[in-house]
């Protein structure tokens with residue numbers, strides 16, 4: 001691979017979790033449109049995501065669960081037993097027309113990203129990052145778990161030590177659970193404390209599990225502090241052969257589902273710092289429920305990976321893509337003018353609180 005590769009698919013444009021779901025908003029499709037309008041992507045650095053095969057999905061998920069998601073998509077309905085067994089058919093993990101093909105494509109994209117990165121380079125699959133998916137059931141909007149599948153693929157390709165860094169507002173519980181007993185995979189998660197799924201409250205150094213449960217209002221300086229004092233040293237000490245980074249955009253101040261307060265600049269700095277630690281990196285998306293915040297953040301990640309400026313005034317064509325978005329949330333009635341004008345948020349500096357400093361204890365992975 002010569003430069004960073006962007007992985008996407010048109011399936012995300014034509015599908016949604018349903019009208020009232022937080023994921024009813026455009027995300028990956030808008031990122032692709034913005035990157036194209038900015039001239040940041042062309043045939044040379046774009047890969048259309050394959051859909052993961054059943055054999056690839058069952059590398060982690062149980063065959064009965066994979067078959068059930070396919071059947072529920074085909075039938076367009078979940079039975080009472082499906083709700084009970086697979087946690088599908090409730091508001092959280094609803095039945096919708098592409099409910100198998102869409103997450104299977106997100107997984108195919110992350111597996112492809114692993115295959116590309118394994119030979120050196122960075123691959124970004126913004127549709128990935130479904131970090132709550134469990135072996136035999138759906139959880140937290142995630143039907144399948146693409147970070148787990150990407151890590152398995154990297155290991156199959158001979159990369160023995162993999163570091164997983166997750167900066168989504170929610171704990172990366174599905175990934176941690178799989179690798180907690182594997183000292184060759186370091187899992188790092190920085191997430192809002194006292195928020196669903198309420199796990200990730202402490203670290204387990206002997207198992208290479210580092211958790212940073214952060215307080216409400218986490219600002220850019222606190223994020224930079226934790227990166228510099230905890231995350232980067234932990235990954236450096238671990239000496240990974242490859243890195244998988246989950247960049248959920250729900251830790252941003254303008255996101256409706258968390259109470260963290262980062263600007264997208266903090267996320268771009270984190271991407272810069274983490275990708276500097278290995279020449280083989282897979283970057284995936286994750287949460288993010290304000291369409292403007294998500295699209296500006298992930299488009300900016302792609303810009304950052306390519307050394308592009310992200311604080312420039314957008315062209316009229318690019319602004320139009322952002323202005324065309326409708327969002328049925330109270331925050332969507334009065335979008336900020338800045339959300340159309342430039343990709344970069346205003347910096348969100350602040351004091352590093354004692355409770356954040358206290359998280360930076362000694363952590364030495366095995």
Ligand SMILES: [Zn+2]
Pocket residue numbers: 168169170248250286287288
């Ligand atoms: Zn999240």
